[in-house]
Amino acid sequence: MVAQAAGVSPSTVSRLLNGTARVSPEKRATIEVAIEALGFVVNPVASGLAGGRSRCIGVITQALSSPFYGNALLGIEDVLIGANYAPLFVSGHWRPRDEQRCINSLLSRRVDGLIILTPSLPDAELLALARRLPLVVTGRQLTGPGLCSLDFDNHAGAYLATEHLIRLGHRRIAFIKGTASHPDATDRLRGYKAALKAHGIAFDPALTVPGKFIEEGGEQATEHLLASGTAFTAMLAANDQMAYGAALALYRRGLRIPDDVALVGFDDLLGSSYTLPPLTSVRHPIQEIGRQAARAVTALIQGQVCEMQAPAPSLIVRDSCGAAPSVRVSHPV
Amino acid sequence: MVAQAAGVSPSTVSRLLNGTARVSPEKRATIEVAIEALGFVVNPVASGLAGGRSRCIGVITQALSSPFYGNALLGIEDVLIGANYAPLFVSGHWRPRDEQRCINSLLSRRVDGLIILTPSLPDAELLALARRLPLVVTGRQLTGPGLCSLDFDNHAGAYLATEHLIRLGHRRIAFIKGTASHPDATDRLRGYKAALKAHGIAFDPALTVPGKFIEEGGEQATEHLLASGTAFTAMLAANDQMAYGAALALYRRGLRIPDDVALVGFDDLLGSSYTLPPLTSVRHPIQEIGRQAARAVTALIQGQVCEMQAPAPSLIVRDSCGAAPSVRVSHPV
DNA sequence: GCCTGTCGTGAAAGCGCTTTCATAGTTGTG
DNA sequence: CACAACTATGAAAGCGCTTTCACGACAGGC
Numbered sequence: 001m002v003a004q005a006a007g008v009s010p011s012t013v014s015r016l017l018n019g020t021a022r023v024s025p026e027k028r029a030t031i032e033v034a035i036e037a038l039g040f041v042v043n044p045v046a047s048g049l050a051g052g053r054s055r056c057i058g059v060i061t062q063a064l065s066s067p068f069y070g071n072a073l074l075g076i077e078d079v080l081i082g083a084n085y086a087p088l089f090v091s092g093h094w095r096p097r098d099e100q101r102c103i104n105s106l107l108s109r110r111v112d113g114l115i116i117l118t119p120s121l122p123d124a125e126l127l128a129l130a131r132r133l134p135l136v137v138t139g140r141q142l143t144g145p146g147l148c149s150l151d152f153d154n155h156a157g158a159y160l161a162t163e164h165l166i167r168l169g170h171r172r173i174a175f176i177k178g179t180a181s182h183p184d185a186t187d188r189l190r191g192y193k194a195a196l197k198a199h200g201i202a203f204d205p206a207l208t209v210p211g212k213f214i215e216e217g218g219e220q221a222t223e224h225l226l227a228s229g230t231a232f233t234a235m236l237a238a239n240d241q242m243a244y245g246a247a248l249a250l251y252r253r254g255l256r257i258p259d260d261v262a263l264v265g266f267d268d269l270l271g272s273s274y275t276l277p278p279l280t281s282v283r284h285p286i287q288e289i290g291r292q293a294a295r296a297v298t299a300l301i302q303g304q305v306c307e308m309q310a311p312a313p314s315l316i317v318r319d320s321c322g323a324a325p326s327v328r329v330s331h332p333v
Numbered sequence: 334m335v336a337q338a339a340g341v342s343p344s345t346v347s348r349l350l351n352g353t354a355r356v357s358p359e360k361r362a363t364i365e366v367a368i369e370a371l372g373f374v375v376n377p378v379a380s381g382l383a384g385g386r387s388r389c390i391g392v393i394t395q396a397l398s399s400p401f402y403g404n405a406l407l408g409i410e411d412v413l414i415g416a417n418y419a420p421l422f423v424s425g426h427w428r429p430r431d432e433q434r435c436i437n438s439l440l441s442r443r444v445d446g447l448i449i450l451t452p453s454l455p456d457a458e459l460l461a462l463a464r465r466l467p468l469v470v471t472g473r474q475l476t477g478p479g480l481c482s483l484d485f486d487n488h489a490g491a492y493l494a495t496e497h498l499i500r501l502g503h504r505r506i507a508f509i510k511g512t513a514s515h516p517d518a519t520d521r522l523r524g525y526k527a528a529l530k531a532h533g534i535a536f537d538p539a540l541t542v543p544g545k546f547i548e549e550g551g552e553q554a555t556e557h558l559l560a561s562g563t564a565f566t567a568m569l570a571a572n573d574q575m576a577y578g579a580a581l582a583l584y585r586r587g588l589r590i591p592d593d594v595a596l597v598g599f600d601d602l603l604g605s606s607y608t609l610p611p612l613t614s615v616r617h618p619i620q621e622i623g624r625q626a627a628r629a630v631t632a633l634i635q636g637q638v639c640e641m642q643a644p645a646p647s648l649i650v651r652d653s654c655g656a657a658p659s660v661r662v663s664h665p666v
Numbered sequence: 667g668c669c670t671g672t673c674g675t676g677a678a679a680g681c682g683c684t685t686t687c688a689t690a691g692t693t694g695t696g
Numbered sequence: 697c698a699c700a701a702c703t704a705t706g707a708a709a710g711c712g713c714t715t716t717c718a719c720g721a722c723a724g725g726c
Contacts, residue, residue, distance in 0.1 A: 001682065009706045014684060024704065041441050045387065046682035048378045049711050064406045064422075070398025077397060077424065086438065089397075089422045091410065105419065108374050215607045244607040251609050274548045274577040276584050276609045334712065342676045347714055357674065379712035382681050 006034030017042060044086075048110055056086045057297055058106030060099060060116045064091045067269050068239070068286060072117055072138075075290025083298045085112070096120045103129065113297035118184070134300035136293045138310075139184060148296045148306040150289055154184050157282040157313035158191025159198075161236050161264045164280070164315055166199045168322070170234035170262060173201075175208045176221045176246060178238035182213065188238045188266060206230045211242050218242025222249035233261060234321070240265035240272050240281055247275065247320075258322030268316050277319035285311045339367030350375060377419075381443060389419045390630055391439030393432060393449045397424045400602050401572070401619060405450055405471075408623025416631045418445070429453045436462065446630035451517070467633035469626045472517060481629045481639045483622055487517050490615040490646035491524025492531075494569050494597045497613070497648055499532045501655070503567035503595060506534075508541045509554045509579060511571035515546065521571045521599060539563045544575050551575025555582035566594060567654070573598035573605050573614055580608065580653075591655030601649050610652035618644045 001010040007030045015021045016031055023031075034040075048054040059076055061069045073089060080087045088106060092099035099120050106114060111133070118139035119126060129135055130147035142149040165173050175192050178185035193203050209225050211217030218237055222245065225232070237243035243265030250261055257263050257277055265272055265281035272279040292308050299306040334343040340363045348354045349364055356364075367373075381387040392409055394402045406422060413420045421439060425432035432453050439447060444466070451472035452459060462468055463480035475482040498506050508525050511518035526536050542558050544550030551570055555578065558565070570576035576598030583594055590596050590610055598605055598614035605612040625641050632639040 010683075011685080011707080012705060015705090018684080020684085022704075027705085041437070043382075043443070043682055044441055045378060045381045045443050046711090047684070049376075049382050049713085050682075050684040052684085052711075054378065064410060065400065065403025067398065067400055067403075070400075070403055073397045074424075086442075091407075104374070108377055109419075110376070110378050215604065219607070244604065247609055248607050248611065271548065271577065271604060274552070274581050276580055278581065343713075344676060344678095344715080345674085348675090351714080353715085355674075360675085376712055379681095380714070382683085383712075383714040385681075385714085 002038050002040050003031055003034045006030065006037070052110070053112050054110045055084065056088050056109065056111045057294070058088045058090070058102075058109070058111040058114045060090055060092050060102050060106075060114070060119070062092050062094050062118060062120070064089065067241075067271065068267055068284075069117055071270075071287040072290035072293075075287040075292075076115060076294045079291045079294035080298075083294070085298065087294075092116075092120065094120055100125075107132070113301050115293045115297055117293075118182075134297055136296045136300065136306075138289055138293055146300060148300055148308060150293055150296065150308050150310050152284055152289065152310045153313055154187035155191040155194070157266060157284065158188040158236070158238075159195045160191075160313060160315045161266065161280075161282050162192045162195035163199070164317070165234045165236065165262060165264060165321065166195065166201065168234075168262065171201055172204075172232040172234070173207065174225055174230070174232040174235045176211045176218055176235065176237040176242050177208050178211060178213050178217070178242065180210055185213075185238055192236060204230075207232060211238075211245075213239050213242060215241050215245035215248075218245030219249045220245070222246040226250075226253055234263070235261055236264045236266070238266055240267045240269040240279065243272075243279055243281070244275060247279075257320050262321040264321060272316075273318070275320070279320045280318045281316055283314045283316050335371050335373050336364055336367045339363065339370070385443070386445045387443045388417065389421050389442065389444045390627070391421045391423070391435075391442070391444040391447045393423055393425050393435050393439075393447070393452070395425050395427050395451060395453070397422065400574075400604060401600055401617075402450055404603075404620040405623035405626075408620040408625075409448060409627045412624045412627035413631075416627070418631065420627075425449075425453065427453055433458075440465070446634050448626050448630055450626075451515075467630055469629045469633065469639075471622055471626055479633060481633055481641060483626055483629065483641050483643050485617055485622065485643045486646055487520035488524040488527070490599060490617065491521040491569070491571075492528045493524075493646060493648045494599065494613075494615050495525045495528035496532070497650070498567045498569065498595060498597060498654065499528065499534065501567075501595065504534055505537075505565040505567070506540065507558055507563070507565040507568045509544045509551055509568065509570040509575050510541050511544060511546050511550070511575065513543055518546075518571055525569060537563075540565060544571075544578075546572050546575060548574050548578035548581075551578025552582045553578070555579040559583075559586055567596070568594055569597045569599070571599055573600045573602040573612065576605075576612055576614070577608060580612075590653050595654040597654060605649075606651070608653075612653045613651045614649055616647045616649050 003013045004010045008027055013031055016023045016028060057080055063069055077087050090102040092102050113134040115136045119137050123142055127144045130144050134146050136148045138150045140149055141151045177189045196203050209221040211221030235246055237246055243263055247257060255261050265279045268281040268283040272281050288311055296306045296308050336346045337343045341360055346364055349356045390413055396402055410420050423435040425435050446467040448469045452470050456475055460477045463477050467479050469481045471483045473482055474484045510522045529536050542554040544554035568579055570579055576596055580590055588594050598612045601614040601616040605614045621644055629639045629641050
């Protein structure tokens with residue numbers, strides 16, 4: 001340790017740097033001068049080895065390039081850097097095997113905590129993992145020792161969106177429900193059904209179609225629906241990307257939004273302010289959820305119990321349902 | 334070291350694990366059995382400390398949530414994991430100060446190499462950095478020891494797009510040029526000018542407007558242009574996100590794409606297949622560039638000189654210029 | 667059959683920190 | 697004023713690996 005050359009023992013320097021114990025003001029000054037002079041920076045690798053903690057948080061996302069998860073990462077990064085932790089981003093690609101590989105890799109790197117965005121691993125595995133190190137998961141309700149979960153109210157969001165369409169007079173509302181295995185998909189479907197029921201509209205299975213949670217999925221689902229001949233006047237997509245795909249499919253058929261079909265998305269991606277027409281969508285403040293998740297791990301690491309509350313969903317009304325005033329829409333943060 | 338308990342010396346185990354030297358088949362077998370039995374996994378932190386290399390590559394992107402850079406990260410991740418390196422993603426937010434902070438942080442983490450996507454730091458700094466460790470940069474032409482750059486031909490791309498519009502009969506082609514300080518912006522502007530010149534069209538400064546490289550920038554630039562009263566029949570945006578913004582601004586003014594104004598973007602983001610109408614755009618295979626960058630660092634680390642060639646630009650013609658057949662467009666990879 | 671080369675292996679010295687443990691110095695209390 | 701209770705500091709023992717160095721074993725060449 002270089003700073004030792006300038007007066008005192010390595011232990012004292014270490015203590016000063018980590019705030020482990022009090023150091024007399026004189027020594028403190030001497031050390032600080034020496035550090036400055038030598039341009040010393042700690043080696044996190046060495047301190048990780050010696051101290052057993054790395055000041056790193058592993059963050060497992062599902063798709064590094066997803067516009068949705070990207071914003072979560074932004075929020076996480078921001079908070080973590082502020083708390084002097086370094087995020088380690090890896091992507092699990094929705095595959096439990098990849099996710100497990102990521103976890104093992106992060107574990108071997110001795111991360112101090114883990115954030116998994118919508119894990120694909122079963123609850124039991126996550127609970128077991130949480131026993132090894134602080135864990136925060138999103139998109140799932142789960143409680144246990146060393147575990148904190150942050151679940152967005154997908155049911156309420158879908159309810160809101162469906163009700164909006166109903167209030168506009170729509171009765172035949174199609175729903176692109178996403179991938180069946182995805183927990184968000186099932187919750188959103190429940191919300192859709194609940195809203196229909198609350199307004200006395202019978203649920204018609206022919207109006208719900210599955211689709212992969214990307215543009216192409218929405219496009220294919222819509223083509224499928226159109227080909228089936230089922231009549232509908234409005235569509236709700238379980239995420240914005242599928243809504244974009246749906247819009248394209250409608251466009252190719254010569255159907256206009258909102259005149260022929262009203263369209264609502266889910267997530268309110270940044271790009272949804274810029275579709276033609278701008279898309280009405282359920283706001284899912286994923287960046288804020290990212291921030292909360294980051295705060296939760298740091299709390300967990302300090303041994304605090306954490307009780308996080310995901311922000312409530314809200315509906316951002318734009319032009320795609322024909323009822324919005326066609327004024328300038330302010331951009332989401 | 335645990336595996337030592339099962340027969341031989343730690344050195345031998347280390348040699349086997351790293352392939353540093355030959356190990357007799359018998360010992361090899363014994364060790365492998367022991368490793369299996371003990372469920373041993375190496376501790377990268379310790380080996381990083383001891384060996385001086387971490388098998389980590391620092392990757393500095395500018396925006397973690399950007400749909401454009403996100404794809405680059407995907408390509409990088411894929412190749413790096415295949416080469417048994419772990420990527421460390423951080424974002425510089427276009428700010429030289431943040432970028433420098435990221436570099437320092439990665440350096441202190443003892444990364445074995447660095448990839449910087451369109452750095453905002455000056456050439457001299459990068460050259461100096463490359464003397465410290467293998468460095469790959471994109472979006473800039475730079476050569477030096479330990480340095481490899483990968484520059485996309487923005488000039489040719491813009492030329493291609495402009496020429497396409499000219500061939501369709503447009504003479505008054507507006508250009509949203511992006512942020513003046515961004516190197517991509519200036520190259521694309523040059524390409525635009527060159528194409529005009531080659532076709533005997535005088536360059537009209539009133540037709541080029543700046544704009545931040547995001548949707549909002551394109552929107553504001555277009556509003557500005559429309560307000561100025563300058564006549565034009567086509568627009569070229571220096572990236573797709575600005576093209577999306579431009580499309581919205583035109584839409585709000587009641588101008589139709591492609592009937593009233595033809596629109597061409599740049600980058601060919603995934604979403605550009607799904608805008609209404611689907612956007613004609615210059616294909617910028619950023620994911621492939623990411624892969625190449627990743628290959629380049631690993632080559633550089635092994636002391637090889639690298640001579641990478643970024644893929645040539647091409648124009649993906651969709652519906653936004655009115656000349657495309659309105660058939661189903663295949664999705665980009 | 668002696669000497670030089672090559673090969674597989676073990677011992678041991680770190681890599682740059684953290685952290686017990688021990689020590690000297692200081693203050694407090696009956 | 698002696699004894700306990702702190703406090704600030706140093707010495708030294710690792711954290712879990714890599715790597716140099718040295719050593720014995722065996723091969724080939726004169």
